[in-house]
Amino acid sequence: MRELRVTKWVAAVPMMAIALATIYPLIFTLNVALKTRHEYILDRFSLTESLRWDNLGAAWTSGGISRYFINSLIVVGFAVALLLLFGSMAGFALSHLRFRGSRTLFLACLAALFIPFQVIMVPLARTMADTGLMDTYPGLILAYVAQFLPFTIYLMASYYNGIPAEIVDAARIDGNGPFGVYRRIMVPLGAPALLSVGILDALFCWNDVLIALLMMPSAQHRTLMIGVTSLRGQYSSDIPTFSAGVLIAAVPVLAVYLFFQRQIAEAVTAGSMKG
Amino acid sequence: MPIGDAPPLVRPIVGRANRPAITSHRGRARWERLAPYLLIAPAVLVIVLFRLWPLLLGVNFSFTGDGDRNGTPVGLDNYTDLWNDPVFRIALRNVGLLVLLLPVAVAIPGLLATFIFLRVPGNRLYRTVYFFPAVLSPVIIGSIFNLLLAYDGPLNELLQTAGLGSVDWLGDPKVAIFTVVGVHIWATFGMALVVFLAGFATLDTTLLDAARSDGASLPQVIWHVIVPGLSRTIQFVFVTTMIGMLTSMFGLLYVMTSGGPGGSTYLPEYYIWIQQGQMNRPALASAASTVLFLVMLVVGLAQIGLLRKAGRED
Numbered sequence: 001m002r003e004l005r006v007t008k009w010v011a012a013v014p015m016m017a018i019a020l021a022t023i024y025p026l027i028f029t030l031n032v033a034l035k036t037r038h039e040y041i042l043d044r045f046s047l048t049e050s051l052r053w054d055n056l057g058a059a060w061t062s063g064g065i066s067r068y069f070i071n072s073l074i075v076v077g078f079a080v081a082l083l084l085l086f087g088s089m090a091g092f093a094l095s096h097l098r099f100r101g102s103r104t105l106f107l108a109c110l111a112a113l114f115i116p117f118q119v120i121m122v123p124l125a126r127t128m129a130d131t132g133l134m135d136t137y138p139g140l141i142l143a144y145v146a147q148f149l150p151f152t153i154y155l156m157a158s159y160y161n162g163i164p165a166e167i168v169d170a171a172r173i174d175g176n177g178p179f180g181v182y183r184r185i186m187v188p189l190g191a192p193a194l195l196s197v198g199i200l201d202a203l204f205c206w207n208d209v210l211i212a213l214l215m216m217p218s219a220q221h222r223t224l225m226i227g228v229t230s231l232r233g234q235y236s237s238d239i240p241t242f243s244a245g246v247l248i249a250a251v252p253v254l255a256v257y258l259f260f261q262r263q264i265a266e267a268v269t270a271g272s273m274k275g
Numbered sequence: 276m277p278i279g280d281a282p283p284l285v286r287p288i289v290g291r292a293n294r295p296a297i298t299s300h301r302g303r304a305r306w307e308r309l310a311p312y313l314l315i316a317p318a319v320l321v322i323v324l325f326r327l328w329p330l331l332l333g334v335n336f337s338f339t340g341d342g343d344r345n346g347t348p349v350g351l352d353n354y355t356d357l358w359n360d361p362v363f364r365i366a367l368r369n370v371g372l373l374v375l376l377l378p379v380a381v382a383i384p385g386l387l388a389t390f391i392f393l394r395v396p397g398n399r400l401y402r403t404v405y406f407f408p409a410v411l412s413p414v415i416i417g418s419i420f421n422l423l424l425a426y427d428g429p430l431n432e433l434l435q436t437a438g439l440g441s442v443d444w445l446g447d448p449k450v451a452i453f454t455v456v457g458v459h460i461w462a463t464f465g466m467a468l469v470v471f472l473a474g475f476a477t478l479d480t481t482l483l484d485a486a487r488s489d490g491a492s493l494p495q496v497i498w499h500v501i502v503p504g505l506s507r508t509i510q511f512v513f514v515t516t517m518i519g520m521l522t523s524m525f526g527l528l529y530v531m532t533s534g535g536p537g538g539s540t541y542l543p544e545y546y547i548w549i550q551q552g553q554m555n556r557p558a559l560a561s562a563a564s565t566v567l568f569l570v571m572l573v574v575g576l577a578q579i580g581l582l583r584k585a586g587r588e589d
Contacts (some may be wrong), residue, residue, distance in 0.1 A: 008492050009391045011398060018387070019404045022338030022461070025419045026407070028429070032422070044429045059285055092317035099311040105319060112326045116522040118544040119568045122551050122561045124325060146325030149318055168532035177303075178310035178550060209526035210548065225414040229530055232418065239422060245419045250291060257410045264410065269473035 025249065026250070040239050059245035062116060063234065067220065069248070074137060076205045079144035083152045083201050086145065086193050091156025092186045096168050097178060106157070113150040121214055124187040140215040140223075144205045152197050155237030155270050159193035186273060196267040199260050206253060224249050321583035322491045330568075337561035345558075353562035362534075363563065366541040369452055370570060373542075376456055378514050381509070384464040389497060392478075402472070406465035413526025415461045421445070421531055424454060448539035451532055455540055458531070459524050466519075467512045474508030475501075513578050521571055543567040 032040060033055055059065050090225075093099070100246040124143065125134070171181050179241050188192075212223040222230065226240030228249050235242040257264065340349040357363045387405065391398040408416060423430050424444040431441040444454045478501070486500050502509065525544045532540040534549065543563055550560035 008390070008393060008395045011393075012395045015387065015390060015401055016397070019401055022404050022407055022465075025423060027420050028423065030312065041294070044432070089314040093311045093314040097311040097314070099308070105315060108327065109318075109322065114571075115326055115330055116518070116544075116567070116571065118522055118525070119564045120326060120329035120333055121547065122557045122564060123329040123336055125290050125551065126333075126557070127325070127329060128561055142321070142325060142527050146321050149321055150326070153318055169507075171531050177306060178314065182314065197440070203410055206340075207410075207414075209412065209529060210544075213529075213548075214552070218517060225412050225526075226415050228418060232421070232530075242418070246415055250415045251414075253412070255408065261406070264322045265406070265469050265473075268469050 006165075007090045026254075029250075030245055032240055032249045035240045037240055039240055055240045055244035056248060058241050059155075059231070059235075059248060063231050063241065063245050064153070065224070065227060065231070065245050065248055068222050070238060071221060071227075072224040074208040075140050075144070076202055078137070078141045079148075079205050080198050081204045082141065082145045083148055084198050086243055087149060087152030087180065087197065088190055088194060090153045091160050092182050093178075094153070095157045095160035095166065096181075096186075108151050109153050113154060117147055117211060118179070121210070125214055135216055135218050135221060137221075140212060140221075143157075143211050143215050144208070148201050149210060152201060155197050155267065156190065156193060158270065159190060163189055195260075196263040199256060199263050200267040200270060203253065203256070203264070244268050285583075303429075324426070326439075327540070333561045334565050336558055337553055337565050339558050341556045341558045349558075353559050354566075356559055357566065362538045362541055363546055365538050366543045366546045367570075369502055369540070369542050370521065372452065373456065374517070375518070376460075376487050377513065377517055380464070381467065381512050383460065384467035384473055384512070385509070388462070388475060389501060391468075391472060392475040402468075405468050408462045409465035410471075411462065413462065414530055416458065417527045417530030426480055445532055446536055447578050448537045451536060452540045455524065455527055455531055456520075459520065459527055460525075463519055463523075469513075470512055471505070471508060471554050474505045478504045510579065514575055518571065519569065519579065521574075540561060543570070 001197060020170075028045075031048055032044065034053070035055075039046075039048065042198075043228045090109075094102060128134045128139050128143070133142065167185060167189075168181055171185050176184060177182050207225060208223075209229075212226050216226070228245055231242055235245070281290060314337055331481045337353055338348055338350060339345070340352065341345050387401070391401055422428060425431075426441065426443050426446060430444070442450060449531075482500050482504065483496065487498050491499070494560050521542070522544060525548065528534060528540060528542060528545045529548075534545050543566065547560045547563045547567065550556045550563060
């Protein structure tokens with residue numbers, strides 16, 4: 001026992017070091033974003049003296065981040081709303097209603113979970129171009145919904161499986177049809193799962209690079225992440241302003257993480273538990 | 276769930292007072308039968324149209340030509356082109372490298388989770404901090420590391436002050452792929468860590484206490500109690516980490532190396548993007564997609580097979 005306790009303290013040292021290595025790059029970026037160019041060239045590591053918030057302003061306006069930010073908000077907002085609506089409806093049907101072909105449909109959903117986007121992106125781009133959805137908001141939103149829906153359905157269905165059938169039966173006896181049960185039972189009782197899955201879906205969409213790059217070629221439609229990559233060329237000699245842009249793109253995600261850490265961990269692990 | 280026309284879950288309610296009981300009953304029954312399909316229709320439509328159908332279309336597409344031969348069947352030409360393309364071979368070789376590095380990528384979060392589980396001082400803090408990078412986009416992570424790892428950047432400055440030479444982290448073809456994989460592991464080990472911790476929560480602690488009171492050392496406890504107890508979790512982490520390495524490094528490659536230097540950091544997903552987007556060879560890209568899909572299938576199944584076998588021998 002004593003040996004184990006000593007091991008624990010020994011282990012704490014590298015663990016602290018890893019924790020620092022995990023957090024330091026972010027702190028470095030924050031510090032650089034508040035420096036002047038001159039300060040950065042003289043000494044990258046020293047704490048900023050000037051607290052230049054203007055870098056953030058410069059990235060926001062002349063860097064074009066404001067536009068990209070709004071684009072991302074629009075796309076992520078609609079995509080997550082549709083994902084939760086479609087995902088909870090399908091999850092409810094697959095977990096509590098019996099119908100011909102339900103098993104096949106569930107398996108099709110699972111299969112779709114294992115199709116990576118890289119494998120379908122070429123034909124998808126062609127389909128999107130043929131239907132006029134390329135380089136439009138609805139096109140990108142649809143691409144996101146298609147990408148993350150299998151995951152959303154899977155998690156919603158497994159959450160709804162935990163709601164006892166008696167509750168559904170009771171609601172039925174009270175005169176509710178399937179849609180009534182969905183609206184009055186499944187939506188309110190599923191709220192915790194909807195929150196977890198919704199946050200994770202939002203993170204996935206917000207952070208995506210490949211799908212946005214494929215679907216939104218024109219500059220005014222860029223999402224925030226693509227905007228950040230374009231910022232690099234624009235500010236290659238002005239590292240502080242570039243860092244400020246990176247920081248603006250990271251802050252919403254970090255805020256969401258700090259507030260909803262538990263929900264995110266739940267959603268990440270929910271998939272692993274079912275095996 | 277049985278297939279077939281199962282009876283509706285509800286016992287049908289006898290008609291409402293103000294309506295003829297029979298028609299109401301019949302209309303209601305039909306509505307009941309239809310409802311599940313209506314509920315699932317949007318999801319099925321989206322998944323079939325934008326995921327399953329493109330998969331078939333893509334495989335089919337990979338047997339047609341590009342450019343002048345657009346749309347005409349060309350047999351296996353795209354696949355031989357792929358095989359003869361040195362860049363694609365590098366991409367495949369890099370996949371092999373990822374498979375070799377996989378145990379490292381699984382062991383790091385596994386060990387860290389073990390220590391957190393054993394309540395190393397400060398375990399709650401570590402839990403929060405380690406997951407931090409996992410929520411950030413590869414674009415943000417790549418951008419930050421571009422700054423840190425530049426040849427004249429802070430890390431090399433630090434190495435020089437310490438008396439060590441500079442390393443061209445992203446410019447040396449021998450080093451760059453390891454740099455990118457390292458950053459990817461840095462960015463994603465928190466995900467696997469959380470999964471491991473959830474697995475630990477289901478571990479039978481009486482076994483652990485027994486091993487400890489028998490005086491088992493930490494490596495013994497890990498090898499004889501924790502690894503067998505978590506075999507399902509470990510299996511899951513292996514497969515998801517592999518999928519992550521093969522399908523979510525695009526952002527880092529795009530931001531950090533653009534496949535360079537000298538094509539040394541190409542992975543199949545980056546190759547697909549370049550052929551589709553920049554070289555205008557979508558059919559060739561489709562062939563590469565099909566190869567990637569098969570590679571993932573083979574690697575995934577082989578892993579599950581190997582791990583099952585290893586589990587049985589214990």
